[in-house]
Structure formats: structure tokens, C-alpha cells
Amino acid sequence: MTTLTPRPTSSSRPARGFWPMRDLPTLGWLVAAVVATVVHQWVPEPRWLMIHLLVLGAVGHAILVWSRYFADTLLRCAPTPRRVQNLRLATFNGGVVAVVVGMLAEWWWVTLVGGVALAGAVLWHGVVLARQLRGALGSRFAPTVRFYVAAAALHPVGAGMGVWMAGGLTSPLHEQARAAHVALNVFGWIGLTVLGTLVTLWPTILRTRMDEAAGRAARRALPVLLIGLAALVTSALVNLRLGYAAGLVVYLGGVGLLAVPAVRVARAKPPTTFAAWSVAAALGWLVACLVTLVVMVASAPDWVAVDSRTALVTPLLAVGFAGQVLLGALSYLVPVVLGGGPAAVRATNRAVDAGSSFRVVATNAGIVVCALPGVPSLVRVITSLLVVGVMAAFVPILLRAIAVSVRTRRAGDSGGDTAGVNDPAHSPAPPDGARPAGQRTGLAAAGLATVMLCVAAGAALDPAALDQPVASASAGVVATGETTHVEVVARDMRFEPSTIEVPAGNALVITLVNADDADSHDLVLETGAKTDRLAPGESATVEVGVVGQALEGWCSVVGHRQMGMTLDVRVSGTPMAQTPPAEGREPDQHGHGHAAAPATAGEQPDVAAALGSEPDADFEAYDAALPPLPPAGDGPQVHRRTLTVSEQETEVAPEITQRLWTFGGTAPGPVLHGRVGDVFEITLVNDGTIGHSIDFHAGALAPDRPMRTIAPGESLVYRFTAERAGIWMYHCSTMPMSAHIANGMFGAVVIEPSDLAPVDRSYVLVQSELYLGPQGGEVDMEKIRAERPDLVAFNGYADQYAHRPLTARVGERVRLWVLAAGPSRGTSFHVVGGQFDALYLEGAHHLRPGSGSQGGAQVLGLTAAQGGFVELTFPEAGHYPFVNHSMVEAERGARGVVAVTAAGRRAPAREAARR
Numbered sequence: 038m039t040t041l042t043p044r045p046t047s048s049s050r051p052a053r054g055f056w057p058m059r060d061l062p063t064l065g066w067l068v069a070a071v072v073a074t075v076v077h078q079w080v081p082e083p084r085w086l087m088i089h090l091l092v093l094g095a096v097g098h099a100i101l102v103w104s105r106y107f108a109d110t111l112l113r114c115a116p117t118p119r120r121v122q123n124l125r126l127a128t129f130n131g132g133v134v135a136v137v138v139g140m141l142a143e144w145w146w147v148t149l150v151g152g153v154a155l156a157g158a159v160l161w162h163g164v165v166l167a168r169q170l171r172g173a174l175g176s177r178f179a180p181t182v183r184f185y186v187a188a189a190a191l192h193p194v195g196a197g198m199g200v201w202m203a204g205g206l207t208s209p210l211h212e213q214a215r216a217a218h219v220a221l222n223v224f225g226w227i228g229l230t231v232l233g234t235l236v237t238l239w240p241t242i243l244r245t246r247m248d249e250a251a252g253r254a255a256r257r258a259l260p261v262l263l264i265g266l267a268a269l270v271t272s273a274l275v276n277l278r279l280g281y282a283a284g285l286v287v288y289l290g291g292v293g294l295l296a297v298p299a300v301r302v303a304r305a306k307p308p309t310t311f312a313a314w315s316v317a318a319a320l321g322w323l324v325a326c327l328v329t330l331v332v333m334v335a336s337a338p339d340w341v342a343v344d345s346r347t348a349l350v351t352p353l354l355a356v357g358f359a360g361q362v363l364l365g366a367l368s369y370l371v372p373v374v375l376g377g378g379p380a381a382v383r384a385t386n387r388a389v390d391a392g393s394s395f396r397v398v399a400t401n402a403g404i405v406v407c408a409l410p411g412v413p414s415l416v417r418v419i420t421s422l423l424v425v426g427v428m429a430a431f432v433p434i435l436l437r438a439i440a441v442s443v444r445t446r447r448a449g450d451s452g453g454d455t456a457g458v459n460d461p462a463h464s465p466a467p468p469d470g471a472r473p474a475g476q477r478t479g480l481a482a483a484g485l486a487t488v489m490l491c492v493a494a495g496a497a498l499d500p501a502a503l504d505q506p507v508a509s510a511s512a513g514v515v516a517t518g519e520t521t522h523v524e525v526v527a528r529d530m531r532f533e534p535s536t537i538e539v540p541a542g543n544a545l546v547i548t549l550v551n552a553d554d555a556d557s558h559d560l561v562l563e564t565g566a567k568t569d570r571l572a573p574g575e576s577a578t579v580e581v582g583v584v585g586q587a588l589e590g591w592c593s594v595v596g597h598r599q600m601g602m603t604l605d606v607r608v609s610g611t612p613m614a615q616t617p618p619a620e621g622r623e624p625d626q627h628g629h630g631h632a633a634a635p636a637t638a639g640e641q642p643d644v645a646a647a648l649g650s651e652p653d654a655d656f657e658a659y660d661a662a663l664p665p666l667p668p669a670g671d672g673p674q675v676h677r678r679t680l681t682v683s684e685q686e687t688e689v690a691p692e693i694t695q696r697l698w699t700f701g702g703t704a705p706g707p708v709l710h711g712r713v714g715d716v717f718e719i720t721l722v723n724d725g726t727i728g729h730s731i732d733f734h735a736g737a738l739a740p741d742r743p744m745r746t747i748a749p750g751e752s753l754v755y756r757f758t759a760e761r762a763g764i765w766m767y768h769c770s771t772m773p774m775s776a777h778i779a780n781g782m783f784g785a786v787v788i789e790p791s792d793l794a795p796v797d798r799s800y801v802l803v804q805s806e807l808y809l810g811p812q813g814g815e816v817d818m819e820k821i822r823a824e825r826p827d828l829v830a831f832n833g834y835a836d837q838y839a840h841r842p843l844t845a846r847v848g849e850r851v852r853l854w855v856l857a858a859g860p861s862r863g864t865s866f867h868v869v870g871g872q873f874d875a876l877y878l879e880g881a882h883h884l885r886p887g888s889g890s891q892g893g894a895q896v897l898g899l900t901a902a903q904g905g906f907v908e909l910t911f912p913e914a915g916h917y918p919f920v921n922h923s924m925v926e927a928e929r930g931a932r933g934v935v936a937v938t939a940a941g942r943r944a945p946a947r948e949a950a951r952r
Contacts, residue, residue, distance in 0.1 A: 062098045062130050068432060069094065086137065088355045092227065093155075094133045096359045100230050101129055101162055103370065104185045107234060111181060114169050129158035136199070143667060143676055145204050152200035156193035159226070163189025180255035184233020187263060188226050194270075195221030205675035205716045211756060212344035213273045216281060219347060220269035223354055224288060228323070229262060231362050232295055235316065239299050242313050242369045245306040248298035255295065262291035278343060282335040289327045296320070310386075311393030315365030318401050322357030326350050341742045341753070348752045356424065357404050364431050371435060377446040384445045388438035392430075394477045398484030399427045406492060410572045410750060413726055416495030417750070423491050514585025517542035521584075524548045527558040527571070527592065530600040530772060541610040545581040555746035556728040556771070558597065560604065562590040570594070570726060573748050584608060594727050596776035599818045640812050642693040644827050648930060650691035651840060658841035659703065659832035663787060663799035663854060664710045673714040673758075680706060681722040682729045686813055687781070690828055690835040690930065695807070696815050697781035698725060698769070704781030704833045705803045705858065706767070709735075711788055715759050722752040728771055733757055734902070735765035735786040746771045762790035763880045764801070764854045764904035773818070778860040779808050780816040781833070785856045785904070796908060797849035802831045802866075804921060804931055805858040824861055828930045829921065835930025838919075842936035845911055851935070852908045853919070859901035864931065865922040866897040868909060873897070875908035896922055911937040 069090045109116050135151025138144070166186050170179060198218035206214055236255045240247045265288030272280030299320075308314045333346040372385035403424035407417050521543045526533045527550065539545050549560045551571040560579060561567040568577040570593075581588070590604035591597070667674060680700040687697045687704065700706030709717065721731050728746040736757020743755040768774070769782035785803050806826035810817045820826070828835040845851050852875075857863045873894040876884040884894055886908070897907050911917060914937050921931035 062094075062126070065094075068429070086141070088351060089133075089137060089140075092223065092355050092359050093136070094130075096227055096363050097133065097155075098126065098130060099363055099367070100188075100227070101126055101158070103366070104166075104230055104234065105162070106374075107237075108166055108169060108182050108185060111237065112169050112179070117165070125158050125161055128154050128161075132156075132158060140203060140677065143674060145670075145675065148203045149200050152196045156196045159189050159192040159196075163192075180252055180259065181233045181236050183259055184229045184236075184255070187259065188229035188233070191221050191225035191229070191266065195226060203675070205673070205718075207756065209276075209340035211718075212340040212754070213276065215344055216340070216347065217270045217273040219351065220266060220273065220284070223351075223359075224269070225266050227359055228288075229259075231319075232258070232262070232292065234366070235299065235320075236295065238366065238369075239316065240302050240306075242310070242316060242365075243302060243306045243308060245302060248302050251298040251302075254298050258291045258294040261294060262288055265289075265291060276340070278334060278337060278340065281343070282331050285327055285331045285334065289324070289331070292324060292327070296324075310369070311390050311396060312365045312369035314393065314397045315361045315368065318397060319358050319360075319362035319365060322353060322361070322404070326354050326358065339742065345747070345751060345753045349750065353404065353408055356428070357401070360428060361400065364428065367435065368431075372438065372442070375439065375442045377442055381442050381445040385438045385442040388441045389434060391434055391437075392480060394480035395484040395487075396427050396430065398481045399487050400424055400484075402485055402488040403427070403491070406488060410575070410748070412750070413495060413570075416492050417724070419491045419495045420488060423487065514542050514583065516544070516583045520544040520546055522546050522548070524550060525560065525604065526550045526552050527560075527602070528552040530597060530602050532560070532590075532592075532602060532604045535603065536605045536607060538607050538609045539584045541585055541608045543584060545584045545606065546578060547581060548576060548578045550576040553728075555730075555748045555751075556597075557594060557726065557749060558592050558602070559594065560590055561593045562588055562604075562606070564588065567593070572750075581606070595780065595815050596773035596818050599776075599822060600773050642690075642809050642812050642827070644690070644693070644809070647690040647693045648828075648836060648928075652688075652691045652837070656837075656841070658837040659705075659834060661800040661802060661832060661838070661843060663801050663852075664708055666710055666712065666789070669712070673716055674711070675716045675718060676709065676711055677718045677720075678707070678709065679720040679722060680731065682725045682782075684725050687833075689807055689809075689830065689833065693809065693828075694813050695780075695809060696813060698729065698777065699781050700731070700767075700769075700784055704783070705805070706782075706784030708784065708801050709767075709786040711759050711786070713759060713762055713788060713791060715788075717755075717757055717759065717786070719755045720752060721747065721755060723747050723749050725749055729769050729777065729782065730771045731755060731767060732770040733765065733767045733786060735759050735761075735763075735767070735788055740770075744770050759786070759788045761880055762788045762793075763877075764788075764856050764906065766856055766858055766902050766904065768858070775821050775860045776816055776818055778858065779806060779821055783858040785854070785858075787854055796852045798845055799852045799854065800843055801854045801856070802919075802933075803833075803856045803858050804829065804831055804862075804864045804866075805833065806830075806860065806862050807835070821860070826862065826929060829862065829926040830930045831933055836932060838933025842916065842934040845935055845937050847911055847914055847937060847940040850908060850910050852906050854904070854906040855897055855899065856904035857899040857901055861901055862923075862926065863898070863900040863903065864926070866899070866907070867895060867920055867922040868907075868935065869918040869920065870915070871909045871911065871917055873907040873909050876905070877907075878905035879903055911935070913937070914939045 105117055105122060108114070132151045132154030135147050135154060137151075139146070139148030139151055163186055166182055166189060170182050170186060195218055198214050198221060202211060202214050202218065233255065236251050237247065240251070265284045265286075268284030268287055269281055270284075272278070272284055303317070308317055330347065330350055333350070334343050337343045337346060368389045372382050372389060375385055376382065377385075403420045406412060406420045407424065412420075517540065519540070519542075521539045523534075523537050523545070525537075525547055537545070537547075547560065549558075549568050549571065551558050551573055553573050555573055557570050557572055559568050559570045562579070562581060564581065566579050566581050568579045571577055584606065585608065587608060588606040590606065592602040681702070683699055683702055684696060685699060685702070686694050687699075688694050689697075697704045711717065717733070717736070719731065719733070721729075723729050726749055728748050730744055730746045732740065732744045733755065737760065738757055743753065743757075745753070747753055765786040765788065767784050767786055769777035771777050783803070783805060785801055787801065807828040807830060808817045808820035808825070809827040830836075831838060853866075853868075855864065855866045874884065874886045875882070876894045876897060878897065878899075884890065884892065894907065897905055899905065917935045917937060919933050919935060920927040
């Protein structure tokens with residue numbers, strides 16, 4: 038079967054209007070997505086930003102450019118006027134900018150304007166395609182253009198779903214709308230366009246003829262795909278989860294119809310170029326993600342779970358499918374459209390194909406590592422940065438290829454250009470000097486080795502991934518030569534069974550199964566034998582060796598041992614009282630040996646020295662200023678924020694560091710600020726190594742789903758309406774809760790009452806306790822249980838505002854919001870030299886200025902998890918200490934200073950901030 042010979046391009050210059058000017062925004066959006074991905078590893082930017090920049094911006098723009106080009110070519114129509122196409126593209130890209138800005142700034146009207154612009158541009162595109170199609174019904178390539186028309190018709194509906202969600206929906210309607218939004222935009226707008234294009238482009242990339250059955254398969258597949266999409270959207274909106282899973286199965290069937298001729302062509306002419314392998318890998322990820330979603334959705338208990346599980350697959354669709362198909366298609370199309378004659382096209386192809394085997398293998402192996410459950414956080418970060426770097430290399434490679442094409446044409450190496458998009462007879466020849474198979478294999482092996490090196494580096498740098506040598510448990514007993522196999526299940530902070538009996542002299546092999554829904558667990562024996570940390574559903578085996586004495590085991594996740602997650606190994610056949618204690622073990626009152634306290638992993642911090650020391654000169658205190666409110670609208674506003682759980686070593690006092698668990702990279706987490714009636718949509722992303730959760734005291738709703746513990750790599754959306762004013766605590770509620778709060782997982786939500794008077798300055802001070810483990814280590818659970826804090830701090834760092842004072846001026850009215858985050862201690866907040874004429878405690882004014890009362894207040898007394906605010910003015914310049922007036926806590930670091938300057942002179946720090 039022959040294919041269409043497209044319009045020839047000029048031999049002296051590239052096809053004007055398509056490359057490079059019109060597709061430059063594609064590269065711009067691609068670079069923006071790469072930057073957002075890199076920044077997201079350290080800054081709590083929302084994950085959707087990277088996905089929208091790539092899928093909505095880069096892929097969407099490319100679809101408008103290239104589907105227009107293919108339609109003109111396949112239907113043999115006159116080229117679209119440049120002015121019309123440029124206007125359409127400008128409208129689309131302006132819409133993308135407006136949507137991104139509107140969602141980041143939480144300006145719904147801007148998001149609405151952007152959504153309308155996007156829908157209008159795509160609908161305009163689709164109407165023109167439909168008119169062209171009606172005038173070319175006899176074309177055998179019409180099925181491809183029908184895919185484009187269908188995709189363009191679905192996009193405005195998907196954009197409308199996105200704008201609808203941005204306006205604020207309650208759960209589970211919000212999750213149902215998002216499921217429909219993903220189906221329409223990813224599987225409809227992008228999926229249909231890609232699948233329709235590859236009917237003709239795939240054999241062209243392989244430089245062979247179309248399969249005889251390809252056109253027939255396209256005509257059969259489109260109705261199946263549309264039925265699947267209709268089932269997806271309808272089921273999502275009418276609350277039929279199994280119907281949504283069935284829609285995915287139907288859509289997968291449509292993909293299968295198209296895959297049969299595509300696979301047949303690939304078997305006849307295997308892929309050899311970067312373009313071919315990248316497109317093939319992209320389609321593989323599409324199928325894999327569809328299959329995974331079918332299983333996830335079918336087993337999900339509700340739409341909240343569907344949304345959480347879909348969020349795990351969406352980045353794989355964005356990067357593995359959409360990203361790779363974009364790079365693969367551009368790698369083939371740009372040399373063809375640039376033209377310039379066979380020599381120029383061959384030279385451009387060689388440049389575009391640089392390092393193809395390495396790039397394809399490194400990208401896809403890296404995506405696989407990032408997709409695996411239970412991968413340590415640092416391994417995932419390093420590997421994802423590798424994937425981003427390899428994909429970003431496409432931009433300089435492509436720019437270099439364009440330069441090569443220009444140089445070749447200028448050198449006079451071009452001849453008559455008949456290179457086409459869909460005619461193998463006129464397709465450019467394979468790149469000259471193609472690498473031998475051995476060299477391609479070597480580059481592929483280098484790509485795989487690079488990924489393995491990233492995994493090894495992440496594991497080596499992650500303390501949770503380090504192994505320990507296994508010591509003997511035999512205590513000199515004679516080995517019997519037999520082995521005892523035991524399965525131990527970790528569930529609900531217990532090992533089942535919690536006691537194992539082993540005949541003396543037998544070797545012991547324990548298989549640990551993590552049957553929890555979200556928490557990670559491991560098993561560590563006092564001999565040093567241990568399993569890796571297991572994600573839910575995983576299992577591992579630990580070989581203990583020959584057993585001749587009683588042993589103790591436990592889960593090493595912070596707090597789990599103290600919650601009762603211990604395992605006893607007992608020896609039968611030998612009297613326990615006669616078993617001599619092993620070295621490093623202490624006999625109890627019955628003569629049994631039990632583990633002595635484990636040695637610390639590092640030196641214990643010198644608290645006294647730290648409290649008497651100055652921080653480094655470049656130390657920056659936690660910004661205590663209350664974040665400003667967005668301008669008031671006509672009604673309640675929707676505040677969207679992504680809080681990413683991360684584990685990082687953080688300084689908590691001069692020369693003292695701890696490995697904290699944080700929301701958004703800081704302890705306390707970011708301060709959220711809103712008004713009564715506002716809606717908060719918080720996306721929690723667990724990039725840690727153990728299970729975590731979040732509990733917002735500012736909302737009232739059943740905790741079963743939104744406050745559930747999620748495993749590493751998972752995410753959830755927590756939506757609540759702030760119905761009452763106050764300063765409210767949020768924290769991790771995963772057990773043991775005391776450990777999670779004490780190790781940094783807490784923050785404040787300030788909801789202002791409607792009658793709150795304006796002040797000159799507002800500060801937020803969150804008091805918490807620090808129970809220090811070894812230097813650079815995690816919280817000490819035994820100190821928590823004994824209520825023996827080493828430090829007490831405002832905003833996570835002891836004495837920080839004594840070294841970096843808050844500022845005010847004489848006569849200014851200052852409001853101090855205070856929250857006692859605990860986990861166990863409250864505060865008696867006092868400003869030395871000041872008197873409070875306003876006091877607000879737990880939602881009620883106890884003292885107001887101008888009320889006629891002559892009374893004042895000296896402290897704001899709060900128990901753990903309580904909050905409020907006080908107001909005062911400073912009568913003269915000077916330094917006013919603020920403290921927890923439970924003085925032992927002040928001496929542990931709960932203190933600071935307000936530096937007050939004269940009324941006519943602005944405080945230096947304030948002036949610097951103003952400049």
C-alpha cells in the first residue's frame with residue numbers, strides 16, 4: 038500500500054510557518070516544565086504545575102501546530118493562512134499562561150479566562166478541521182483527521198471541568214470531576230490525537246509502508262475509543278467507579294485495535310532511530326498506565342482513593358507517554374520539515390539521533406525506578422533528576438541539529454528536496470555513519486549503568502537504606518543442620534506472631550510481610566540482622582543464622598517500637614536460665630538476656646553550648662510575618678496548596694542538627710491564612726520513607742479518608758471549609774503521633790474573624806518541643822515518653838528571634854498570633870515590658886481595646902494545641918523580650934526579642950524588606 042506524497046518544500050529553506058518560529062513555544066513550555074520539575078525537588082511547588090506545563094503547554098501547542106500541518110498534507114488542502122494560525126496559537130498560549138497564573142495565585146476569574154481562551158482556540162481548530170474533512174471525504178487518510186476532530190471536540194469539555202474544579206468543589210465531587218478531567222484531556226485530547234497521527238506517522242518513522250489493515254483498524258478503533266471515553270466521563274460524574282474501570286478497559290481495547298498493524302509493521306522493520314524508540318516507549322507507557330489504572334480503580338473503595346491512585350499514574354502518563362511521544366515525533370518531523378535537500382536532511386537526522394540508545398534507556402529505566410513502590414526518597418529524587426536531565430538534553434540537541442541543517446544548506450550540499458512526511462519513497466535516507474550494533478548496545482548499557490549508579494548513590498546517601506553486618510546469634514550452640522522458617526506479619530503496630538520459638542541449634546529464617554494499608558515497616562534484630570524498610574504489600578526475608586539464645590527484634594521506624602512493635606525469639610530445648618548473656622546484653626531479674634540500649638548513631642548534641650552560642654552570620658530566621666490575605670472577592674475563596682513531606686537534616690539550634698520530617702520543607706510547615714467561609718484544598722504528597730498523614734484542626738469533617746496515612750510515593754487531597762475563626766493547628770496524625778509532631782510535622786492555619794481590626798504588623802509564633810536524638814539523627818522516642826525536652830522553640834529554632842529580632846516602631850499596633858503545637862507542652866506567652874490590651878483565645882475575645890475596660894493582660898495562657906493572639910503597642914524604643922513565662926521552657930529556647938525603633942525611624946530589617 039502506497040502512502041500520500043506531501044507537498045514538496047523549497048530546497049533552499051525550510052517550510053516556513055511551521056519551524057522554527059511556530060514551534061518555539063513548544064520548546065519554551067518544555068524548558069519551563071523541566072525547571073518546575075527540578076525546583077519541585079526542593080521547593081514545595083505544586084506537582085500539577087510540571088504536569089500542566091508539559092501536557093497543557095508543550096504537548097498542547099505541538100498538537101495545534103502539527104495536526105494542522107498533517108491535516109493540510111493528508112487532505113491535500115491549501116496551507117492554513119499564517120496569520121490565522123498565529124492568532125490561534127497566540128490565543129492558546131495566552132490561555133495556558135492565564136490558567137497557570139490563575140491557579141498559582143488562586144484567582145479563579147483568571148483561570149476562567151484562561152480556560153475560555155484554551156477552549157476557544159481548540160474549538161476553532163476543530164471546526165476548521167471538520168470543514169476540511171467534509172470537503173475531502175474520499176481521502177483514505179480521512180480517519181486520521183477524524184481523530185483530530187474528535188480530540189478537538191473533547192478538549193473544551195475537559196477545560197470546562199478544570200475550571201469547574203478550580204472554582205471549589207466539595208469531596209467526593211471534586212475527585213469525580215478530576216477523574217473526568219483527566220479522561221478528557223489526557224486520553225481524549227492528547228490520546229486521540231497521538232493515536233490518530235501514528236496511524237500514518239509510525240510506518241513513516243520506520244521508513245516503510247503502511248500496513249494494509251491500518252486504515253481499517255483506525256476506522257474501527259475511533260468509535261471504540263469514544264465509547265470508552267464516554268463511559269469514563271459519565272461514570273465519573275454519576276458516581277460509578279466500576280463503570281470508570283470498564284471505560285478504561287474499552288479504551289484499552291481501542292488502543293489494542295490500532296496496535297495490531299503497528300506491531301506488524303515494527304516486526305517487519307524494527308526501530309533503529311531515537312524517534313522510533315521514543316515513540317514505541319511512549320505507547321508502551323500508555324498501555325502500562327491504562328492497565329495499572331484499571332486494577333487501581335477497580336479495587337478502590339471510593340473516589341478519594343481513585344483520585345489518590347490516579348495521582349500516582351498521572352506523572353508517568355505525562356513524562357513516559359506524552360513527553361516521550363513529543364520528543365520522538367519532533368525528532369523525526371523537524372529534519373523533514375526543515376528540508377534543504379537529502380544531504381541536509383541526513384546531516385540533521387544524524388544530529389538529532391545523537392546518543393539515542395543512551396537517552397532512550399536512561400529515560401525509561403529511570404521512569405521505572407521512580408514508579409516502583411517503596412523506593413527511598415533520595416533514590417527517587419536523584420533518578421528523577423537524571424530523567425529530567427536526559428529529556429532536557431533534547432533542546433540543545435535539536436538546536437544543534439537546526440544549526441547543522443543551516444550550515445549544510447549554506448555550504449551548497451543540498452539538492453532537490455522531495456523529502457516527505459508519509460511517503461517512504463521520498464523519506465530521507467537513514468543517517469550516514471550510523472553506529473554499529475555493538476556501539477548502540479554499549480550506549481544502551483551505559484544508560485542502564487547510569488540509572489543504577491543513581492540508585493546506588495541515593496541508597497548510599499539515605500541512612501534508611503544502609504545495611505548493617507549480621508552478627509552471630511548462636512552463643513556457641515552446636516548447629517543441628519535444620520532450619521526453622523517463620524512468616525511474621527506486620528500490621529496495626531504489631532508483629533503477628535509476636536513470639537517465635539526455635540529449637541536450639543536450628544537456623545532461623547524469617548519472612549516479614551507488611552500487611553498495613555499505608556505504614557512502612559521493617560524488622561531489626563539485636564544481632565544486626567534486618568530487612569529493608571517495606572512498603573505496604575511488600576515482603577522480605579532475613580536470615581538470622583543458628584540460634585542459641587533469646588533474641589529481641591523490633592521495627593526501627595521512629596516510634597513503632599515504643600508503640601509495641603516488638604518480636605521475641607525464644608529458644609526451646611535449652612533451659613532459658615542457663616543461657617549466658619551475650620556480649621552487650623544485660624540479664625534481667627529472671628536471668629534472661631535482653632538487649633542493652635542501642636548505641637547512638639552519632640554524638641549527642643551539646644544543648645548548653647548551643648543555647649549560649651550565636652548562629653552563623655548567614656543564618657536566616659523563620660519568617661514570622663503573617664502571610665498577607667489575597668484580595669477579598671464576592672464570596673469565599675479557594676486556597677490551593679501542595680504540602681510535600683520530605684526528610685532533611687535541619688539546624689534547630691547553633692551547631693545542632695536533626696533529621697526532621699517536614700511539611701513543605703520547613704518545621705513548622707507553611708502558615709496558611711484565610712477568612713471564615715474560605716475553602717482550603719491541600720494536596721499532601723509523601724516523598725518521605727515512611728507513612729505520613731495530615732490533620733487540620735481548622736476544618737470539621739470525618740477523619741477516615743482525608744486524615745488517613747499514605748505510603749511513600751502516594752498523595753491525597755484534603756478539602757475543608759474554614760467555618761470558624763482562630764489560629765488552628767495542623768499536624769501529622771500517624772501513630773505514634775507524638776513522634777511525628779516532635780520531629781517537625783506541624784503548622785498553623787490562621788482564620789481571621791470578620792470583625793478583626795487592622796494592625797500595623799502581625800507575627801505568627803508556633804511553640805514546639807525538640808527531643809533530640811544523636812547529632813543529625815531523628816527524634817528520641819524515650820525522651821518523648823518521659824517528657825524530657827532538650828529544647829523548646831518558637832518556629833522551630835531555639836532562641837532564633839533573640840539573635841534575629843522581630844521589628845516594630847513606637848506607637849505601632851502589633852498583633853502576635855501564638856500557637857502551642859506541643860506535642861506535650863503549652864505556653865504562658867509574655868512580652869517583657871509590654872502589656873496586652875487585646876487578648877483572643879480559642880475563638881473568643883477576652884479583652885478588646887476600646888471596650889471601656891481598664892483591664893489588661895500579662896500572659897496568653899495556652900495548653901497543647903491551643904492558640905490565640907494578643908495585641909499591644911510599644912511606648913518607647915528599646916528591646917522587648919518575649920518568652921514562655923514557664924521559665925524553664927524559656928531557658929530551653931522559647932524566647933525572642935522585639936526590637937522597637939523610634940516612631941520617625943524605620944527598623945533596619947523592615948526597611949531592607951521594603952527596599
